[in-house]
């Protein structure tokens with residue numbers, strides 16, 4: 001080699017050494033035998049935190065604390081047969097912190113001795129990002145399968161668990177019970193006290209239900225106030241009754257939210273695999289049908305599915321489709337129930353109550369078809385028919401010289417919300433010669449509280465016409481007292497559910513007394529409905545509720561009978 005060639009080579013080696021020394025990547029050289037550090041570049045020293053002098057006193061095991069002799073032996077063996085070997089390990093810095101490196105290891109000759117060179121890449125950040133991504137994926141997966149409010153499995157996960165549950169029950173020849181749980185008064189609470197209160201109630205209900213199930217059961221929130229429980233592994237269907245009772249009992253304790261003490265109940269429908277259905281879809285449908293039966297039975301109870309319930313559903317479908325035709329076919333008639341001044345036993349008014357004579361189903365209760373009419377919006381047309389019919393009957397009785405007093409009409413909120421309702425009311429009164437002071441419109445407390453601000457405006461307009469407004473079913477709907485003060489209402493009607501057990505039930509006595517006192521302080525009149533016994537009547541008189549409606553005096557009767565009663569009263573007074 002010539003001197004010039006030698007100088008060139010020396011210069012390029014020096015340049016290479018300079019690059020290696022100053023590179024930001026970590027490069028270490030270890031003694032082949034002892035694995036002591038014999039070189040580290042600036043990038044390595046910066047990350048590891050030692051000076052070169054300090055590092056040269058250390059061994060690979062001082063930095064790679066997790067490295068074992070066995071692992072080193074295997075790396076040595078790999079290096080002997082491969083050009084380079086890759087390894088992931090943990091480096092401990094001088095300050096005690098650690099980071100993950102991916103090392104590429106090669107055996108080389110360094111300063112004329114055998115050595116290992118390690119090209120290390122700090123992959124801590126990459127690992128952190130990978131971990132975050134994994135966590136994010138887990139969160140997304142959880143969110144997609146769980147309800148955000150209660151943290152319970154949602155409908156997607158429920159469907160999956162139900163299908164799995166059915167398969168397992170089939171394999172082990174066991175019974176699976178599917179519970180459909182609906183909170184009874186939830187909508188009213190949500191509408192009148194707001195969604196925040198509703199949310200607290202839902203969380204508390206889910207906490208209570210969860211505490212009653214076994215670890216292997218699944219409680220899900222299917223949406224709104226609907227929950228479901230999948231309970232597999234049952235030997236007998238009767239085991240489900242025990243659980244259903246537990247769910248009902250756990251709701252008996254009131255839920256306190258801020259200043260409100262809320263009393264909630266739940267209605268439960270149960271279907272069974274294999275006796276009721278083989279598919280997840282059918283089992284859910286049947287549990288839902290059974291839940292509706294529980295609602296029909298007065299809520300706060302459970303019902304198991306039977307094929308009879310499907311007939312009931314069929315009946316509802318028949319009713320829905322024949323409601324419209326019924327008006328044209330004159331299938332509706334009106335009954336009137338007298339309202340009495342209990343001090344004189346005189347008729348002071350009457351409530352018009354609709355009846356439906358269905359050609360196939362016979363006489364259908366309004367409690368059955370009014371909710372269907374409300375659902376479909378047909379209630380608007382139906383109530384207008386009731387108003388026309390009842391107002392013209394009332395006028396005809398006045399014209400005859402009888403004294404029917406006030407006519408109370410039930411009014412659906414959907415009706416009040418119609419923009420032409422006031423016009424309709426004025427026209428109907430005019431056409432039927434009915435005076436506004438003869439008319440009282442009853443709106444249920446729950447309906448008003450659904451949308452109190454909007455209700456107030458329209459009710460004020462109605463009131464301006466000289467029509468009396470009464471709140472029906474009072475006591476059942478969580479009225480806000482501040483709204484009650486603002487409402488242009490003249491009368492409270494105590495719900496019959498409170499009257500039913502007076503004067504024996506202490507709670508009902510207290511509620512009835514409170515409603516009477518409330519009406520008095522708000523300068524409203526008060527009437528009790530559903531009065532059936534003398535004891536109830538006496539209790540009401542004692543507490544100064546003098547207007548009474550109920551079977552004690554008379555059930556709802558047809559127009560002919562009502563007229564007879566009015567004539568009889570007139571003759572008595574003549």
Ligand SMILES: Nc1nc2c(ncn2[C@@H]2O[C@@H]3COP(=O)(O)O[C@H]4[C@@H](O)[C@H](n5cnc6c(=O)[nH]c(N)nc65)O[C@@H]4COP(=O)(O)O[C@H]3[C@H]2O)c(=O)[nH]1
Nearest residue numbers: 353354366367370386410411412530531532550551552556
């Ligand atoms: N156990 C018992 N019950 C008594 C007694 N006195 C009266 N009742 C019943 O209690 C219900 C009182 O009517 P409501 O609270 O307005 O409750 C009504 C009302 O909300 C609705 N409804 C009835 N007619 C109409 C109508 O023309 N339009 C609208 N929108 N709803 C109506 O259907 C509901 C049920 O009506 P009905 O079956 O006629 O049931 C009536 C009546 O027959 C009693 O002493 N004991």
